Amino acid sequence: MAHPLFHEKTPYFLHGADYNPEQWKRYPDVFEEDLRLMKKAQCNVMSVGIFSWTELEPEEGRYELDWLEEVINRLHENDISVFLATPTGARPAWMSRKYPEVLRVQADRTRNLHGLRHNHCFTSPVYREKTEAVNRKLAERFAAHQGVIGWHISNEYGGDCHCNYCQEAFRSFLKKKYGTLDALNHAWWTTFWSHTYTSWEEVESPAPHGESMVHGMNLDWKRFVTEQTRDFFRHEIQPIRKISPQAPVTTNFMGDYEGLNYWKFVDDVSIVSWDSYPLWHQRENDILTGSWTSMMHDLNRSLSRGPFLLMESTPSVTNWQPHSKLKEPGMHLLSSLQAVAHGSDSVQYFQWRKSRGSSEKLHGAVVGHDGTEHTRVFRDVQDTGEALKALSDIAGSGTKAPAAVIYDWENRWALKDAQGPRNESVFYEETVHDYYHAFWQAGIPVDVIDSVQPLQSYKIVAAPMLYMLRPGVKEALESFVAEGGTLLLTHWSGVVDENDLAFLGRPPLADLTGIVPEEIDGMYESQIRRAAGKGGIREFRYLTERSHVESAEVLSSFTDDFFRDHPAVTRNNFKNGTVYYTAGRVESAGVQDLIHQAAEESGVEIVPLPEGVTRQKRETDTGSYLFYMNFSGEEQVYSHPEKAELLFGSRCPLEKHGIHVWQVRKEEQK
């Protein structure tokens, strides 16, 4: 399952950080001191060149790459590999001045001034030309360098541009998609409010002072932004691949960043990498933060279709959140190995050394302004490096998940943009997390996928709030269930097609669920509607549906007001499989009931675990590795796995913020 391109060069865990020695050119001792400290911290990889464009091309067409070669050479000599970045995350000031077209135009049609980062148009011919040139220079010089194990393309792509180039590209995108204006007018339902377009030139991107409420257009704009960003990404890779066709490339994702459908990028990366910044210690305990972070790792592992890389994380605090809380003792190691437990082959940090000035000088780093190794943070990093070495055999191993949760970008866009039952929030992400969390707590490995990924390999699929049914999804769900799968569906599903046009007539999921929703109630924060069934009383909040049953078995019914006796949770047999339906957002225990019932019926192993402890698994040809992780905020005792050997951690109990890794050899597995 491992990605050969990376793994053959580095058959071990990567441990390292973003590194910008060009900030310290005036401080000649810093670089050599850094090398000493990196080795001390057990680091074996650095990401260099991120945001270095002006240092690489200080004036148009004049390139200075020697300093970078020196950096890469010295790192390599010290057994530290390099992810080499293309510098396009920020452009030189001279470029903004000479070619204002490279700067983004906001939705209100204001062109930005030079500043910040990620402030450039992905369509601008000049920006593409300059990008191609600098990337080519880098590839020519470094593609064959032994120290370079991969390319870090740009940095955290995001945002959009509304300039005239982008308007033109948007229209081309739409022409290609719809063919005729007539088809577009139907898909966007423009007869409403007299919005019918009679010429392509009338079509413009959404704007706060123009069009903002045509949902089909908003959706297509988001799709276009993903498409245009991917196109730029490919444009960046091209000069590198031209010189080195096998060059491994990645670009650092941002978890479930709403602005880009990352599934569109996965065919172009050699491996998925992402930047994880959970807010530990924001609540009484870290259980929900822990399972949410796990979900993000599983999403990125699913995107990567195998191991992924943790490209950035903080060795201590961030500085851009409202409160930058210190990590409690143990949390750095737990948080780092959590990524590994979910499939990461690296633990990397932003940043190696705190910059001296500007906006991120107070962001956590392995080396602080004191410049020493005599800090708690440095020791935590060292310990993590040691742990990764001890677990080295696990690198490259994969994960087989019997279950999947569907978390779909396009559905999310449509759901949240549509004006409907609860404009404050429909809690899509939170409801998906409810289901993920129940699997997590039950120790069941899960993939996190979008609605158009193949489902054959799963026994259970949960698809909460699948408001939009993209083309083929209904059929895929039906054949998944027909072949014996167990599907969990909820309220507010099967409402619209891929263009946010409502389905007419009989609801498309009614055959599967055996139940027909008639009305949905947008509830106030304080309102509760209860349901009673075998499992006892469960509370529903935020959204509930009033439905009538066709073929389904009613597992519980509402007991309150005019919802009384209407179904709350149902179970329907569809061919060889089973479909559960939950008519609203039920409390956590209600979701856990369902997952347990579904797992038992499907023969999926449930691991009995204390609350806040999860178990994750990585598998190799020769056996498997079990990670027990404690986010409960208290010491916990759990049943040790049978015929397993404790590879990491001290036997018992599992301390607060503790992690145990057990090895189960294949021959010993029954």
Next chain:
Amino acid sequence: MAHPLFHEKTPYFLHGADYNPEQWKRYPDVFEEDLRLMKKAQCNVMSVGIFSWTELEPEEGRYELDWLEEVINRLHENDISVFLATPTGARPAWMSRKYPEVLRVQADRTRNLHGLRHNHCFTSPVYREKTEAVNRKLAERFAAHQGVIGWHISNEYGGDCHCNYCQEAFRSFLKKKYGTLDALNHAWWTTFWSHTYTSWEEVESPAPHGESMVHGMNLDWKRFVTEQTRDFFRHEIQPIRKISPQAPVTTNFMGDYEGLNYWKFVDDVSIVSWDSYPLWHQRENDILTGSWTSMMHDLNRSLSRGPFLLMESTPSVTNWQPHSKLKEPGMHLLSSLQAVAHGSDSVQYFQWRKSRGSSEKLHGAVVGHDGTEHTRVFRDVQDTGEALKALSDIAGSGTKAPAAVIYDWENRWALKDAQGPRNESVFYEETVHDYYHAFWQAGIPVDVIDSVQPLQSYKIVAAPMLYMLRPGVKEALESFVAEGGTLLLTHWSGVVDENDLAFLGRPPLADLTGIVPEEIDGMYESQIRRAAGKGGIREFRYLTERSHVESAEVLSSFTDDFFRDHPAVTRNNFKNGTVYYTAGRVESAGVQDLIHQAAEESGVEIVPLPEGVTRQKRETDTGSYLFYMNFSGEEQVYSHPEKAELLFGSRCPLEKHGIHVWQVRKEEQK
């Protein structure tokens, strides 16, 4: 009292909806199915053509009206009348592209892009020309059509434009009003902060980055916007009236929409109509929502000087509020007949059929995406249609109110714009509602009028927070009281003239009230000041005045802090009448004390009613109809009216969300 133009064609209640079959041209079965369902739902009217401009004029000067004729014919053949709309609520995209001047300019002087609705300049010569042309085409074709019972001019007029045409029109408006710059400078008190204008060209509309704090200018801008909108409204009517001088016209108001002084429109409409979207079930019970909605109906009945039309309401939910709560069983009927109880001759919905796409596809409709009559919503609508038939004799009847509450747009503009004792809120609307609510709870019919309407017909007039005394108002109040009327005044009254210039010297209302306010205290949310009198202890909040008494009798005095022994509620004899004065915002029970005392003294009947139940009355030549409506959230028992016959509802008790209608025949009245 009935409006002959509408009533002679339709001597019954109208029941229907907004209908846009042009959205379904690609779905050929829909129109005929709609006709079947309309009849089933007891509908007898549809509003067509709203937002249909592009369908009517798909390119400049080319009109397509055949489809509309077909729609009107088929409706007519099925005994369904039509309100025919002018399509100016939204303009075609081709027009925005060819003539950008039709698009609005915001206060920040940004010209909008094409999009949304209500996004056009009322002054633009091009927009006026295009409007005249399309309205004329519609009038030529349909003015004589038997199926068309009235014209629905545009849709929910609102907003303003700051383009150069509007700037010029604003200056003309001011020149006409003030004659000289000198007069304007005095009225706006421009010497303050060196704002004196020395040329008309210096005068511009308010702007966030320009002038925003000259209250006289802000007021005149609001007046200008009303004036210019009315002028555009007249411009829309002209081509219709040219062809059909008696054509009945209306335009749908939005309750007490702050942006337009609807009193300026009433001379130009044949009947007032409005769109009512109360937020039922947002609180523990619906009492305050119920009485606020009643107040809005009474305002519109007062504007209409007789029956009005409920032009829009939702058959189920809206989709633009933070939470779209379903109506509880019974609420749809109660809410529909509430309009009738207050003088509506129709119950109409937005919308007949849910659109398939765009921003209102999830807004409630009689027919949902399932397309059937098998829903709770459809049955509720059917039941309402049946009820309207049963009550048919009431259509056209009027209301005689012995009391009035003054709720004045210009006062509201001035009060809320002025920087003063409480910039967070002075609660003008809420304070007016306090008084309205006390009448409502006492079963006393009330008109809701502005301060320049005639007062002779009333026994009691409440004029809360009459901060601005418009020309003639002082005199009108004095002669109302002089002739025996009872007037209720409160704190923060008689402060400024029509230009927000403070009255100097002795306060203008002191003769009436017999009390002189000296200082007003802007209290914090949590602060309470109590007063003691015969009625016991009452609490005052938000604003209280420290005053001294001249001739008034003190009914209660403050007991707290340095307000101790200063008057809280007073009563003054003025010639043949009485003036009550309340020196702050008193709790609800305090207002009810006053209304009861005033009603008893004035010989106005008080109906004893359980809390949350109101009684409203409509009168004909032959008798009257009494509507008992229960908003309390619980079953209630009330004393049945004597010598009356129960026309609607099951006798006793009055169920939750219940409504009873009794008929009292004239000969049986004492």
Next chain:
Amino acid sequence: MAHPLFHEKTPYFLHGADYNPEQWKRYPDVFEEDLRLMKKAQCNVMSVGIFSWTELEPEEGRYELDWLEEVINRLHENDISVFLATPTGARPAWMSRKYPEVLRVQADRTRNLHGLRHNHCFTSPVYREKTEAVNRKLAERFAAHQGVIGWHISNEYGGDCHCNYCQEAFRSFLKKKYGTLDALNHAWWTTFWSHTYTSWEEVESPAPHGESMVHGMNLDWKRFVTEQTRDFFRHEIQPIRKISPQAPVTTNFMGDYEGLNYWKFVDDVSIVSWDSYPLWHQRENDILTGSWTSMMHDLNRSLSRGPFLLMESTPSVTNWQPHSKLKEPGMHLLSSLQAVAHGSDSVQYFQWRKSRGSSEKLHGAVVGHDGTEHTRVFRDVQDTGEALKALSDIAGSGTKAPAAVIYDWENRWALKDAQGPRNESVFYEETVHDYYHAFWQAGIPVDVIDSVQPLQSYKIVAAPMLYMLRPGVKEALESFVAEGGTLLLTHWSGVVDENDLAFLGRPPLADLTGIVPEEIDGMYESQIRRAAGKGGIREFRYLTERSHVESAEVLSSFTDDFFRDHPAVTRNNFKNGTVYYTAGRVESAGVQDLIHQAAEESGVEIVPLPEGVTRQKRETDTGSYLFYMNFSGEEQVYSHPEKAELLFGSRCPLEKHGIHVWQVRKEEQK
């Protein structure tokens, strides 16, 4: 210590108001009535001409000064002196129309329209030319007038402009400061995010749609705005001083207004004056409002290096705060004499007479819209005038403070702009106030200074949260302590240099404190970390540091979580002095412990006072005056000073909102 320029003309307290008779030209009786009322109210000074530009120059180059001469003459004849204002706080409409360049450009690069006040560019050549001309005219006519005791330059300078003139001036400022782009690039650490400037033209002011996160640039922009405003201020003074080199000038400051570093202005004013608008009665009692207001007075006295003027205060309410609460009986006198207690030689109001219209017509004034002296407000003003007469000997006297609190504009700018441990708020102002409050409650006179003022005269200096160490500050603190001073430092100190560049290596204050902070925790609002020491348990909130001790004595240590046993409060001997360090924001009692210990060790007198009562002192050659002021909201008893004579107030107890003034003659002081 007195300012001779003012004091020799007016060897008594000034009492008066802003006065704009030009607003009342149409009301011929008002002016003479005003003169009568002014004398009745014991007023002896008026500020005239503020915002009078259009009245003075109604068209370009045509000046009308006769009306002003008449005003000044009549006031003078009635023994009322004048502060004569330059009118530049607002410009005539004709000027904005003819020369749009005089209008400000916002950070988003939008040029304002005419309107409001303070809406002009300080760099604009035209604005400077027009300013020079009108100021010269005023000086020519009035500089020698006996009635004019001083010049009130403009009004409440503030805000910034981003026009091209200002961009050019900013670049000149930077060229002068840095010499080379290379130096600027280093100071702003532009290598980060590829921000390196390669041409001066690339440098622009901060913008929301451009650069906003380069902290060094943000800081320099704030410095530039101060510099440019001061330059304009000097430009305003020039024509006056040319004609009358000794003309006393002032400009009214706004407390600790964040936008301007007032320390840069003090060399150019003859005396500091400021506008004080505390929000009395916003809490359960007025203790914190009282001590904060005291701190502002002490700041302005420190800026003035002797007596200052209270240029504006409200005689009753303001109208621009969320709630305009009336002053309780006694509060007007207390609040007015509080200024005197802290060094003011005047009590002046905005405004004499309420304007009739526009945005401040509801702001408190000595004379209201009723136009009479028969109001509580007028009597309060009269009483204050009487009190000032009774205390006349105190005018001109000074204050000797044994302690200082450092409250530094540049530190504040840097602290609040930096993204760091708590982006919601680091509570700089509040933490400084904690320390000030402890001195205030202990009756210890304090100077409030910035970090570059001389420290030699103090025994105790508190420098809370001294995040930025400006050049020379470390050395100044060290020599202050070395010579025996006691220094109180806290968390988050000594982090960056004057350009917000972090100090590298050993923390710069470690020698002084004997303790090294390692990590800082940004805590949630609800979080508490406790420390235990001799004084008992103290609670820390918001920010705490995890540190290790070098040479310091640990006075208390944290007891919670992974901070357990790390130092909370320490004491270090440095040469002949002492340094206290507090590793976080401790509750009020914790700061008071420290101030008491420091005062006792330093031999500074602590006055035992009931909570909410403070004692302030003014000193003359012949003795001193002690002001006891009660902000506790309740009557209080205190130990009377020995050998002192009660000059003002009735002996005992000190009533709610009460003030006592005692005189201690020098020969009687021990």
